[in-house]
Amino acid sequence: MILRHLLLPEILELLHTGRLNELRTFIIQQPAPEIAELLTAITDKDRVLLFRVLPRHLADEVFSLLEPLFQNRLIEELAQEEVRQVLAALPPDDRTALFEELPARVTQRLLGLLSEQDRKKALALLSYPEDSVGRLMTDRYVTVRPEWSVSQALDHLRKTGFDSETMAMIYIIDENERLTDELRLRKLLLADPSARISDLLDGHFACLRSLQDREEAVQVFRKYDLYALPVVDADGILMGIVTIDDILDVAEEEATEDFHKLATVQPLNVSLKNATLGLLFRKRIGWLLGLVVVNIFTGMGIKMFEGTIAKLAALVALLPLLLGSGGNAGAQAATLVVRAIATGEIGSGDWWRLFLREIGVSLCIGLVMAAAAFLLGWLLGSVQVALIVAISMVSIVVVGSLTGIVLPMALNRFDLDPATASVPLITSVADILGVLIYFSIATLILYT
């Protein structure tokens, strides 16, 4: 933050006047996350210039901290040899995230720049479906065998290097590389060096499956309070680990996606700040147009009741209130259910109870709203209008709320994303039903 706001002009001046040694001396004293943030705030041309000033190890660290969008832009400007170096230094999980964002053609070219071993690793990770746990895996973990002694295991650890964050847990595999247990590093360090690893084990371990949805991984991490979890394939073979810092990113990205879906915005995949006008248009227009079609039915519904409207024009003045209230109550119910499904709070066993409770909640809400609507109907119309509006309000709020709760549940039951039951969709469905309810009740009261 300091760099970006206070020193940006000075840094750019050093850069533009070619005083690169001075710039390098200054910049290597700055923490890498600050430099990364700085790189997102300058032009594409300046970004390359500044990136080239960084010493190799710092450049690698800064690159790994950049969002894929900016990694991509930087790669476009760098020479082939520079790209090769930067890619080689990128951890496997960050590499997958970058490749995901690139057009297939560019990914192919970049894969060609990797070493044989790295290419194989990258292709293996990319072979997992998008949004699966497999795509998040990294290989900074240590495995030991149960028949080893503690001192053997410690030797092995020293040889494989030591990453104090991801190696807080050691994984135990059998001769077929199947994950059979996990062991806290602390327990290993405190154990008698001559003891067998198998004596330290308890047979419990938490793990993720490589094909599992990454959104589920967030809930598994929250349940176990661990900083890394091992990932196994369908045969139980250990494929890699997922670390909690990536899971925090997943949680934020998945929440953002759900927010946008609830408001019928298709996933942007870039930050709002960097979205172009054209992208925003394409991501927003689809559903809006689709909902116009739904409105054909609302319009036809109203036309069916033209006689009633002509007889009592004041009814029209209260139409937005009724439709709005039904939609709002439905939006509340839908949002509660969509978020609860996403966080794993509720499952298919809870549907029935939630549905019954919603009938109760929406009836209470509807009755209070009806009292308010009665006053408003009286104010803008007559006692007769007030009565029509009040009765309609209860029915519309209950129907809207139940639509809001049933639609996401049904989508989830058919393995579709419950967030597709967006607020505008609920509102539009509630509109059709609301119009029919309102004018039917009005017709009934007016003509009897």
Add this chain to the structure above:
Amino acid sequence: MILRHLLLPEILELLHTGRLNELRTFIIQQPAPEIAELLTAITDKDRVLLFRVLPRHLADEVFSLLEPLFQNRLIEELAQEEVRQVLAALPPDDRTALFEELPARVTQRLLGLLSEQDRKKALALLSYPEDSVGRLMTDRYVTVRPEWSVSQALDHLRKTGFDSETMAMIYIIDENERLTDELRLRKLLLADPSARISDLLDGHFACLRSLQDREEAVQVFRKYDLYALPVVDADGILMGIVTIDDILDVAEEEATEDFHKLATVQPLNVSLKNATLGLLFRKRIGWLLGLVVVNIFTGMGIKMFEGTIAKLAALVALLPLLLGSGGNAGAQAATLVVRAIATGEIGSGDWWRLFLREIGVSLCIGLVMAAAAFLLGWLLGSVQVALIVAISMVSIVVVGSLTGIVLPMALNRFDLDPATASVPLITSVADILGVLIYFSIATLILYT
């Protein structure tokens, strides 16, 4: 998952038939997170019985894994001495989370059960404002002094115990306990034992402030990719650390709160599954009633144009389409902005550019929507109606979108929560403006 779904009946049978030794033998083989999940799926009475079967260390671990709601219910049923034991074993940050959920009276009673030292610690943590970083702090960290040698530091580490996850980073403090630097454990372990700590330091460290909003902490963790961050007070004195597993919970909770606010549901603070009918009613009715008041203006707007409506009744059939479209476009814009503010993607420097871009985006969307509306107007009315509807559509979509973008920005500018610019509020404001625009354009075209 296995426990809850497959073994629940067997466990309950052992419990109810009093075969407690058999039950204990079975249950101690299960991982603590599974037992914790199991405890949330059974009745209050069974929960206490099963909890009492657990051996002490397992009971403590299971208790710390429970949601505060269930911790609270368990505490209500346990004897005073049991509560004392469980509380003593709870980490300071989990204790704060539990106390936050309890009525002040119960918190007072529980504080009385703590040791003098724990009580002081708990009171200090509770003195931080709700939703501040201070409330998340724990004390599982190690500090060393810069003038110490590496071997002195390692001795100190051995003495203070070793938690391999939170001690991946060691903190450096000066004689006034001010945080001056941080040091990776890995670097310390690999250093020459006779070297001075100060020789290993680079003067960079990331930290949180104790009074900072906890939502901001999520973004700091994402920026630095660390598993724990130190927390300092206004004088730079090290007060504690915050760990990433708590930050993952904060990210999920804050997202849930924003989801609910966007749909005008006040924060529930319990999971949807455990919310009572009364609670849901109270959290949902307020805003719905408030929006009725907003609808007075929509109704009055329509009444102003009763002459126009009488002259061309088909206009009413298209009212829901226009109001709906304006509201939907506004909901999209508002949701994009609210989420981007929450994730720190955009700041006050970006307002002007976002506003101008939204004018462009909403004009494009409005024109496409107008084409669709023209067809629908023709279908349900006449060419004249179609023309009125098309022109209104462009204006209403632009006005709705700009309302959606300006309202959360303005709230944020005045340090209010941007998520208060909920979808129903945007929709209601767009309704009023939409009615005035639609019928004004209609009057203008009809009477000229």
